Amino acid sequence: MALYGHVMRNFMGANVDGNTRLCMATSVVAHKQSFGFDAPPYTLNDFELSDTIILIGANPVVAHPIIWGRIKANKIPGKKVIVIDPRNSETAKRADYFYRLKAKSDLTLMYTLANTLIEKGWIDEAYIEAHTENFEAFKEFVKDYTLDQVEEKTHITAQQVLELATMIHEGKNVSLWWTMGINQGYEAVRNAQAIINIALMTGNIGRPGTGANSITGQSNAMGSRLFSNTAGLYGGGDYDNSVRRAAVANALGIEESLLPTKPTLPYNAIIEKINAGEIKALWILCTNPRHSWINNETFKEAMEKLELFIVQDIYDDTESSENCDVFFPVVSGLKKEGTIINTERRLSAVRPALQMEENEMNDFNVILNVGKALGMGSLLDAWQTPRDVFNLMKKCSKGMPCDITGVDYDGLVDSKGIQWPFKEGDVLTEDQRRLYEDGQFYTPSKKAKFMFENPMDNPLKLSEDFPYILNTGRGTVGQWHTQSRTREIPYVNDAVSHQAYIHINEKLAKELGIENQEIIEVSSINGVSKQFMAMISDTVAYDELFAPIHYIETNALTPSLYDSYSKEPSYKSTPVQIKKVKGA
Numbered sequence: 001m002a003l004y005g006h007v008m009r010n011f012m013g014a015n016v017d018g019n020t021r022l023c024m025a026t027s028v029v030a031h032k033q034s035f036g037f038d039a040p041p042y043t044l045n046d047f048e049l050s051d052t053i054i055l056i057g058a059n060p061v062v063a064h065p066i067i068w069g070r071i072k073a074n075k076i077p078g079k080k081v082i083v084i085d086p087r088n089s090e091t092a093k094r095a096d097y098f099y100r101l102k103a104k105s106d107l108t109l110m111y112t113l114a115n116t117l118i119e120k121g122w123i124d125e126a127y128i129e130a131h132t133e134n135f136e137a138f139k140e141f142v143k144d145y146t147l148d149q150v151e152e153k154t155h156i157t158a159q160q161v162l163e164l165a166t167m168i169h170e171g172k173n174v175s176l177w178w179t180m181g182i183n184q185g186y187e188a189v190r191n192a193q194a195i196i197n198i199a200l201m202t203g204n205i206g207r208p209g210t211g212a213n214s215i216t217g218q219s220n221a222m223g224s225r226l227f228s229n230t231a232g233l234y235g236g237g238d239y240d241n242s243v244r245r246a247a248v249a250n251a252l253g254i255e256e257s258l259l260p261t262k263p264t265l266p267y268n269a270i271i272e273k274i275n276a277g278e279i280k281a282l283w284i285l286c287t288n289p290r291h292s293w294i295n296n297e298t299f300k301e302a303m304e305k306l307e308l309f310i311v312q313d314i315y316d317d318t319e320s321s322e323n324c325d326v327f328f329p330v331v332s333g334l335k336k337e338g339t340i341i342n343t344e345r346r347l348s349a350v351r352p353a354l355q356m357e358e359n360e361m362n363d364f365n366v367i368l369n370v371g372k373a374l375g376m377g378s379l380l381d382a383w384q385t386p387r388d389v390f391n392l393m394k395k396c397s398k399g400m401p402c403d404i405t406g407v408d409y410d411g412l413v414d415s416k417g418i419q420w421p422f423k424e425g426d427v428l429t430e431d432q433r434r435l436y437e438d439g440q441f442y443t444p445s446k447k448a449k450f451m452f453e454n455p456m457d458n459p460l461k462l463s464e465d466f467p468y469i470l471n472t473g474r475g476t477v478g479q480w481h482t483q484s485r486t487r488e489i490p491y492v493n494d495a496v497s498h499q500a501y502i503h504i505n506e507k508l509a510k511e512l513g514i515e516n517q518e519i520i521e522v523s524s525i526n527g528v529s530k531q532f533m534a535m536i537s538d539t540v541a542y543d544e545l546f547a548p549i550h551y552i553e554t555n556a557l558t559p560s561l562y563d564s565y566s567k568e569p570s571y572k573s574t575p576v577q578i579k580k581v582k583g584a
């Protein structure tokens with residue numbers, strides 16, 4: 001990913017964006033604004049050290065089974081697992097407490113919870129004074145979020161909010177965790193920060209078993225964010241920061257003028273400009289946006305308008321690769337070398353389990369050879385191998401919060417990995433380390449900042465024509481994203497439905513005369529209709545539906561709507577209509 005940024009952004013001046021925009025862009029912006037850097041504080045071991053685990057918009061039983069295993073391994077007497085979600089998910093069914101909130105009412109709930117904690121005096125005033133800023137403004141702001149209004153707006157009762165506040169107050173080590181249910185929304189950054197605010201005001205950060213913690217499932221969750229040269233300079237920092245520009249140019253041994261002067265277009269704008277005729281060529285690597293992109297028929301339109309469409313993948317039969325102009329076949333991770341940085345900032349070695357055969361190439365080889373063919377010449381001298389690039393990224397990270405100058409490329413092999421920061425001269429005394437233990441953040445003041453804003457109405461409102469709200473997410477533990485790979489696993493392929501399906505409340509199904517497994521038509525506010533198999537379920541509320549993301553039909557229905565700060569797509573709150581299919 002770092003090499004791709006060098007070839008396409010630094011040399012070609014191309015627009016580059018990545019999977020982070022669909023997954024973690026919200027958390028990135030929330031971290032930067034609140035903490036001063038994209039620096040999630042936790043270690044995964046905190047799941048086993050927390051006596052009060054609050055999961056918000058997260059379903060680890062299905063989406064993060066290894067994390068659920070960590071939660072089950074927690075042996076703290078009286079530990080509580082609390083789930084806040086619109087859906088009575090697999091995790092909610094196994095939790096000690098489940099609070100079913102109205103879809104996209106997270107902000108109102110969190111602000112009411114914050115106001116309740118303040119009014120009860122259940123906050124850590126010493127921590128707030130020493131390590132945060134903007135609290136007084138936040139305290140004044142949340143006064144309007146009172147218990148007498150909360151049930152109408154969130155479907156959570158005043159008593160339930162008090163119960164939740166009491167558990168936070170009585171918990172010794174409280175951790176709050178969120179993932180796509182929060183990240184993929186139209187006011188997602190402020191939602192994430194509302195969770196961060198709760199942790200800050202109660203002093204639940206920087207200690208074992210605490211934190212406001214974003215979860216992601218991608219193996220290279222942090223690597224792609226900090227070292228891909230998409231939204232910022234290698235190792236973090238803004239493109240217009242003269243000090244960082246000089247440091248990165250010096251580390252790479254290139255003229256500073258080669259570095260972009262500002263972030264290039266985000267994912268949504270790239271596709272919009274293709275459809276407007278302004279962008280003529282697109283190269284996608286190891287992703288399947290014809291299936292996964294929001295309002296995905298707009299990507300189908302883009303594919304047809306491109307003059308050059310390149311796909312690089314291990315499969316030539318994905319929905320995106322089937323109609324490309326150029327296909328670069330590459331090997332899987334079994335034959336690749338490099339480094340990944342996961343959700344808890346941990347660097348791990350990737351080394352080939354199998355050797356490449358004659359005429360095979362991995363992603364790195366393809367990108368390097370394209371760079372050579374483009375005439376980059378000596379600009380690639382220091383980028384010849386994954387080891388070379390890793391050493392460049394080490395140099396770029398020097399002095400930054402994500403400093404990895406002390407990490408040895410070979411030393412990662414057969415290790416437990418190393419969490420950043422780990423600068424030159426550091427000695428590893430333990431393999432689990434968290435940030436902010438000293439109360440120092442990465443803002444100019446070294447204090448975390450309370451961030452807040454009035455909740456928005458859903459820009460796409462429910463109406464008589466579209467009276468139900470569609471939620472989407474992971475369907476089963478065996479299916480992954482667009483199923484490009486998991487379709488190859490026989491027991492998954494045998495166990496999951498090949499027909500796209502949608503969960504519908506039992507009462508609603510009865511009123512509409514819809515039988516279980518009957519084919520129905522779902523029409524979206526964006527003008528698209530698709531057929532699904534109705535699955536009558538107790539997991540969804542009366543006027544809410546849920547469809548797994550693993551079917552191309554699902555993201556045909558989701559509209560082109562994005563968070564205003566992170567530009568992450570809003571996959572979770574689409575107004576829809578449903579009806580029986582005649583003759584089905």
